[in-house]
Amino acid sequence: MKLYLYFREATRSLLSSLQRTFLALLGISIGIASVIAMVSIGEIVKEEALRQFQELGTDFLVISNIADETKTGTGIIPLKSTVSIPRACPSLREFAPYAVTFSTVICSGKSWGSSVLGVTGNFHAVNKLTIDKGRPLSEIDQEMKNCVIGERIAEQMRQIGISNMIGSKLLIFDHLFTIVGVVKQASENSLRPQEINDGVMIPYLTLKRITGNDQVTGIVGRLKKNVSVSAAVEQIQGIFDQIVKERKPYIQTASELIGQMNKQMNLLTLFLGIVGCIALVVGGVGVMNVMLVSVAERRREIGIRRALGARRRDIQGQFIVEAFLLCLFGGLTGIALGIGGAYGISRFQQWHFFISQTPILLGFGVSAMVGLFFGFYPAWQASKLRPIEALRAN
Amino acid sequence: MIELKGIKKTFRVGVLDLPILKGIDLSIHKGDMTAITGTSGGGKSTLMNIIGLLDEPTAGAYSFEGREVINLDDDELSSIRNKKIGFVFQQFNLLPRLSAAENVAMPLLYRGESIGKSDATARTFLEKVGMGDRADHNPMELSGGQQQRVAIARALAGNPSIILADEPTGALDTKVGQEIMDLFLRLNKEDGITIVMITHDPRIAAQCPKRFNICDGLIKNESEAVS
Numbered sequence: 001m002k003l004y005l006y007f008r009e010a011t012r013s014l015l016s017s018l019q020r021t022f023l024a025l026l027g028i029s030i031g032i033a034s035v036i037a038m039v040s041i042g043e044i045v046k047e048e049a050l051r052q053f054q055e056l057g058t059d060f061l062v063i064s065n066i067a068d069e070t071k072t073g074t075g076i077i078p079l080k081s082t083v084s085i086p087r088a089c090p091s092l093r094e095f096a097p098y099a100v101t102f103s104t105v106i107c108s109g110k111s112w113g114s115s116v117l118g119v120t121g122n123f124h125a126v127n128k129l130t131i132d133k134g135r136p137l138s139e140i141d142q143e144m145k146n147c148v149i150g151e152r153i154a155e156q157m158r159q160i161g162i163s164n165m166i167g168s169k170l171l172i173f174d175h176l177f178t179i180v181g182v183v184k185q186a187s188e189n190s191l192r193p194q195e196i197n198d199g200v201m202i203p204y205l206t207l208k209r210i211t212g213n214d215q216v217t218g219i220v221g222r223l224k225k226n227v228s229v230s231a232a233v234e235q236i237q238g239i240f241d242q243i244v245k246e247r248k249p250y251i252q253t254a255s256e257l258i259g260q261m262n263k264q265m266n267l268l269t270l271f272l273g274i275v276g277c278i279a280l281v282v283g284g285v286g287v288m289n290v291m292l293v294s295v296a297e298r299r300r301e302i303g304i305r306r307a308l309g310a311r312r313r314d315i316q317g318q319f320i321v322e323a324f325l326l327c328l329f330g331g332l333t334g335i336a337l338g339i340g341g342a343y344g345i346s347r348f349q350q351w352h353f354f355i356s357q358t359p360i361l362l363g364f365g366v367s368a369m370v371g372l373f374f375g376f377y378p379a380w381q382a383s384k385l386r387p388i389e390a391l392r393a394n
Numbered sequence: 395m396i397e398l399k400g401i402k403k404t405f406r407v408g409v410l411d412l413p414i415l416k417g418i419d420l421s422i423h424k425g426d427m428t429a430i431t432g433t434s435g436g437g438k439s440t441l442m443n444i445i446g447l448l449d450e451p452t453a454g455a456y457s458f459e460g461r462e463v464i465n466l467d468d469d470e471l472s473s474i475r476n477k478k479i480g481f482v483f484q485q486f487n488l489l490p491r492l493s494a495a496e497n498v499a500m501p502l503l504y505r506g507e508s509i510g511k512s513d514a515t516a517r518t519f520l521e522k523v524g525m526g527d528r529a530d531h532n533p534m535e536l537s538g539g540q541q542q543r544v545a546i547a548r549a550l551a552g553n554p555s556i557i558l559a560d561e562p563t564g565a566l567d568t569k570v571g572q573e574i575m576d577l578f579l580r581l582n583k584e585d586g587i588t589i590v591m592i593t594h595d596p597r598i599a600a601q602c603p604k605r606f607n608i609c610d611g612l613i614k615n616e617s618e619a620v621s
Contacts, residue, residue, distance in 0.1 A: 002503075002506065004509070005503050005504075012491040012492070013491065016490075016491050300487070301489060301490075304487045304489060305489075305500070305504075306448075306472070306475075307446070307448060307475060307481045307487075308475070308476065308481070308500050308501045308504060308548070309472050309473065309475045309476020309477070309501050309504045309505065309552070310472065310476075310504050311468070311469050311472040311473075311504075312468055312469070312472075314504060386449075387448045387449075388443050388448045388449040391448065391483075391487075
């Protein structure tokens, strides 16, 4: 029953000075909104960053730093010595060595410098590439002069007026190649070889025959399900230690990278959350300020209530409820504003918008806490006023 | 009913101790209607605040209905103010955001009574002071005399042992002041309500059967009117 009384008195008091109430609400709702928007954006950015890797699959791995591009002959691994790797490493499900070289690519009298990838038949599948037009290279293309072009070459061909690229001829290493497919732009910042988007893919054996170069630049692969990633990495490392003595290849796995990414992004979310919390504390101080002014203005009222028999805790209760209500409504508008803000920013940045319950629960919890915390001191001060001094105030 | 012995009150102003009450002995009995008069600054209000448990004396003994009330804790003092004492102030001191009935019900609500019950009681007492038709008005919509009637209803609603009125007619013109005084006299005569009233108005004081004159912190003369 008393609680009802506190709520009634608090509501009346808030409604009686709308300007003051509005200012306090503004402060607290901006604070809550910033917490929610910041934390949501942190989560959205994290999802956005992880999406590119997750699309690639967590079982993806890439082995690089195998070939020494400056010296030929020393420490190189010919294709045939990689053949033993899948057998020696049972954790590997798929395995696609590739070689990267550079060549001039000529088409209809125009020439461009371009990366040329020698790829195996399963390269397309292991990298989860998407074909835009035509078909990917497969096992039957080996030793044939067929090629698949990436987005950059496709764009350059479009610029010289070739829109139907399938069947067109390209001159690579002074040999005539037929374009059998165009791959869609693969997302960047992923572990896939960068040259997929930039260059031309030709069958590995064709590359070997034309250039005489049999040096594996890198290997992409996929792990079996439910195998320990770190154990597999160690195993592969062990195999390479036997094949190449001079250098240690880098082995990067998608799951490890996603882990690192997660850590970084959580840090970002934490940082944004802290920034939001600072705004919230400022809002809370605003509530405290408004409440202190409210207590000072209503000293006489407090005195009257004390004379009528209100105990200290009655006065305290009324003011805490007042601060609590301020923060509750501030919190509600703040949550709406925060979600709106996060939506607006992700719309602008073309991120996939979503809202998790964490920032909303956080917003509610924090606003209630702020209300009680910053409401407590003014309420305590009000309750400590001596009745006689309060009554004498004007 | 109220027994004050050697009440002293000293205020500290800067480095000076300013004695306001220098040893007041005073008894008020059930059914009394007492006026406390005196020059302004003479300590009338201070004495009233001490009687009303709003302020504590520096020295002396105070017994309220046989109970020593010096050194009681704040909750107990609040409870006595709530149940045993009704205040009427010069400036009426109604709560501005509440209606007349809500103002009158306030002491009952602080006592823990239900909204419905206290509202009914409030309306009965507003009726009693002639304000039954103004129960739902805001204090701002009422004249000074009407506000003071509401304040008296509020003081009465808690069924207190004593009503303490600090210059209840001080902010009203003579005619309205006399109406308020008539109301007090009627409540005292008909319902036997104990009233202590501070006034500087000799015409008001003259109507009270018992009078104390405070001068320079001491009771100068005590007079019992023959009624």
